[in-house]
């Protein structure tokens with residue numbers, strides 16, 4: 172069933188869009204199912220759960236941290252995490268840089284933006300992101316790469332609201348690209364779209380969709 176769900180989603184995703192299979196709260200046996208079907212990019216939102224699953228699963232899996240990250244927990248994932256989607260402060264970025272360096276690695280990061288109506292969702296404003304990218308501290312970091320941006324749309328069935336939020340996120344990407352990353356080809360990802368809205372997100376320029384319940388069932 173999980174394998175069929177995965178296949179049904181993959182046929183709807185263009186080949187230049189990356190699927191992050193969101194595995195939070197699901198048992199390792201479910202992750203093994205999609206692994207057997209060829210999926211290698213997994214998204215988790217909690218540090219401890221990601222570490223536990225990393226320990227139990229094959230080492231060619233690419234782990235993406237998609238949930239809010241506290242600075243004091245960066246050290247637990249720094250040895251293996253492939254991408255952190257939820258960078259929302261200079262302090263956090265500094266910590267990721269420090270822990271990446273300790274592990275002799277470079278960690279790819281996305282800046283998370285607040286685009287939804289709900290106040291509870293984490294993320295930066297465009298101004299806050301610019302402030303981070305303008306700091307000397309950021310410019311001197313050698314063990315992190317900002318490879319794009321991430322955002323979550325409002326939890327609503329109103330497609331026009333969701334579409335508008337995705338468009339806003341895409342416009343932030345263009346602004347940052349032209350101001351800070353014009354000649355940097357690594358800056359190319361727009362992580363937007365979940366089970367309910369990933370097709371809309373792809374229409375609006377998503378390069379990375381984070382899909383959980385449509386593959387693994389409701390949580």
Ligand SMILES: *Cc1c(COP(=O)(O)O)cnc(C)c1O
Nearest residue numbers: 193216237365366381382383384
């Ligand atoms: C849980 C989660 C998803 C996946 O949500 P589904 O609706 O189950 O596809 C995507 N992104 C983030 C940040 C999440 O926490």
